[in-house]
Amino acid sequence: MCIWTRVFNMRALLFLVMLLSAVSQPQAFPFSASLDVDVTPRTTVFVKGLLDSSRFTGSTRNYSTLLLEEEAGLLYVGGRGALYALNASNISTPASPRVDWDASPEQKRQCLNKGRDNKTECFNHIRFLQRHNETHLYVCGTNAFRPLCAYIDSERFSLSSSLEDGRDRCPYDPTKGYTGLLVDGEMFTASQYEFRSSPDVRRNFPFPTLRTEEAPTRWLLEADFVGSALLRESVNSSVGDDDKIYFFFTERSQEQMAYPSRTKVSRVARVCKTDWGGQRTLQRKWTSFLKARLVCSVPEYELHLNVLRSVFVLHGRDAQSSLFYGVFGLEWKNIKASAICQYAFSDVQKAFDGPYMEVQDSKWREYTGKVPEPRPGSCITDVHRSQGINSSRDLPDNVLTFARRHPLMATQVHPTGARPLMFKRSVNYVRIAVHKQPALDGNIYTVLFLGTDDGWLHRAVDVRGEMHIIEELQLFDKAQPVESLVLAPALRHIYVGSHSGVVQIPLSACRRYTSCYDCVFARDPFCGWSGRECVEVSHSRWNLTQDILKGTRGCKDNSGNVVHRRRSVMSGDDVLLQCELHSNLATPRWTLNGRELQGYGLNSGYRVGTDGLLIIGAGVQQSGSYRCFAVENAVSVLVYFYTVRVHTDPYFPMEPTAATDLTSALGTTVIAAITAGLTERPPPSLPAPLSPGPELRTYRHMEAVYISLVAVLGGLCLVLTVVLLYVSFCTRRVSRGRKYSEQGLQVLGATERKQSSHLELRSMSSHYNGRQGRRSISVPTFGDINDGFLQIVPGEGQVSPGTTPPPAPPLPMPPPLPNMEYVNGLSATLPSVLRKMNGNSYVLLRQVDQDGMSPLYHSFTEELNRILEQRKHTQLDLQPDESSI
DSSP: OHHHHHHHHHHHHHHHHHHHHHHTSGGGSOOOTTOOSSOOOSEEEOGGGOOSOEEEOOSSOOOOEEEEETTTTEEEEEOBSEEEEEETTOTTSEEEEEEEOOOOHHHHHHHHHTTOOTTTTSSOBEEEEEEOSSSEEEEEEOTTTSOEEEEEETTTTEEEEEEEEOTTTSOSSTTSOEEEEEETTEEEEEEOOSTTOOOEEEEEESSSOBBOOOSSSOSOSSOEEEEEEEEOTTTTOSSOOOOEEEEEEEEEOOSOOSOTTOOEEEEEEEEETTOOOOSSTTTTBOSSOEEEEEOOEETTTTEEOOEEEEEEEEOOSSGGGOEEEEEEEOSOTTSOEEEEEEEEHHHHHHHHTSOBEEEETTEEEEOOSOOOSSOTTOOOOHHHHHTTOOSGGGSOHHHHHHHHHOOBBSSOBOOGGGSOSEEEETOOEEEEEEEEEEOTTSOEEEEEEEEETTSEEEEEEEETTEEEEEEEEEOOSSOOOOOEEEEETTTTEEEEEOSSOEEEEESOOGGGOOSHHHHHHTTOTTEEEOSSSEEETTTOOSSOBOOTTTSOOSOSSSEEEEEEEEEEEETTOOEEEEOOOSOTTOEEEEEETTEEOOSOBTTTTEEEETTEEEESSOOGGGOEEEEEEEEETTEEEEEEEEEEEEESOTTOOOOGGGHHHHHHHHHHHHHHHHHHTOOOOOOOOOOOOOOSSHHHHHHHHHHHHHHHHHHHHHHHHHHHHHHHHHHHHHHHHHHTTOOOOSOEEEETTOSOOOOSSEEEEEOOOSEETTEEOOOOEEEEOTTOOSSOEEEEEOOSOOOOTTOOOOOOOOOOOOOOOOOOSOSTTSOTTOSEEEEEETTTEEEEEEOSOSTTSOGGGGTTHHHHHHHHHHHHHHHOOSSOOGGGO
């Protein structure tokens, strides 16, 4: 039986993997337009790009418990062995000295004797921190597996001298699921308390304490609690109803499941606030405990996300209009996927008013018999009072016996719309916070803040049932789970707690959007375009442009922040025109002289990637004006404008304004040609006499440039000759009469080859396509002030045993040239590109440090490799000439 169960589980897991693969193909997933199966964040902001953020990092760890008091402007933080009171406006400045509250050395020693981890568990982890009254806070901690609770004087921010036993109020294990509330002086908590106890929902004080039942029917089975909420249903109640405490958790399934591979289910449970237990039956036990299953699934494929990770309650005008949002994941931890489902408390009440489940033949089935009166599990109302039942202790024994055996409801709670608001593969959301934001169109939009298990925060907006992720924000340098989220609507901030610290960021950084279309495309309810900048709607609602529904209307022209650049290239070169799009939802569109480029490919002479346009083997007919448009929401916005000139003469004259660019480009070409041993070009013939005027002066200016380059060329040849003689002298001295085996030099770009053994001259960057390059002898190059180099790497030829030639001394670095864009038609901002030399081969030049560059810059790597593969057999001679070096 176990073998068949394992086989079934493996088949179910394989089916799920195939399903998630299908989800990655939107066209293969038959969802309606109301649900995007994998929403893509519009923009990605790394930790260095966060705006208006503040951080707090104390001397401890695990800042998982946050308490915000917005009116007082304080954020209380519970860490490992310490508590902090921070200024809510700027958490980097503590409002009071910290309170140290760690476990004693003796308690830590006992914790170690119990076999616990002294690096993670044998500390006092703060798990509960809430306001008790006007003058004091109430706090509980694990205290190295012996929980304690205490009062904190909020005015002086100091710990009270008297400590209370916390074994019934706080879990022993800092990793166990836990939730708790202080309501009118009463403490309601849910967790696995003692070391070997079962999960439990308790009222801890005042007397009498209540808990859940364990026999004959266990009400909770390996429950993992994620949240709780109070709904005051007694306010303005026409039937004298009671307030209710709701608990949200995941537990091992008790009912019969259609798929044995799914062993967990998500639940919502509730108890009445004024429940006092039974008189004889259910003494000191809840008489109002009921639970129902929460369903969050993709109905088309019967994909059930059955693990509840986080919940957020959004209170309405009353309990019936209140909503809650749940983050659901898969039971298998090695597959990442998340769904967000929205529920109404009115649907939860309908489930609790429906039929019960009971155990029949060791299986849970729907109960079809007679239900006693008054209804078991209900709170005391005016109807009960009219029957002489004023509290739970007055309930008849048959009602209490029925409630004891029927805690589970048959009706399942389905999300609003019967489907998730959003499904996201390859991401594990672990925390959620929700805010309602009014927009300029008069609608109120729901904005979700979603924390991931690797330290990112996604901001998403619900636009008529469709989710739009405005941005994804990297909060921490090192990946770590988001452990807590707290919203401060009045202060316009959100606070994020994690293992390493607390981060404060604004609800929206509108000034990140630098143009009208960038502001409108974001579809951010917090932001609007004023005509000059993107500002918060709360600051000024007049004359602002905003379009949340479509994200297309309001901007008068179709240009954003246009970047103008020029390119002068040699005929036959491959040219990359950069076009970096800041939006992940935008696609590039290119035009040449106003005509849209069609049929991109090798045969057409063009290739389009996500970061630019590649002109393959540039010809004179490809000169002109190139424009790159970012197409988003069916609107084209001009972002880059290039003027490209293709020349056939390698020594073509340039305009005086471009002389510096020419010097930079030719300087790079000269040093690369000298080092690579390229065949020397014949000197250009003298031009015919020119008539006096501006043209003659221009030519004379260029003649001076050529003479200067010839002088530089001669000097470099002399230096290189000295270096080679020095290397030869040192090599002969070390070898002491030994002869090298026959070897040659294979040079990229050489036209004559004579030996099969060789040394290979390569031009490399320190990182090429993400792989670390080897380093040896490097020769600095002209025209590149960003640490570019050429590299000699040993090839097949080997030095005779026992000889180690010393490295040649580095050549003197020439004076740096201005950082110009003209480098043989290749942008000086690219991390690494292949440059064509004399129409014969490619040399890889490092242009700039890659630390701050976009990961999209390598989209042409495969294309360029294919070009090299096609040409290497016809352009490389297998017989190198030793004299070429």
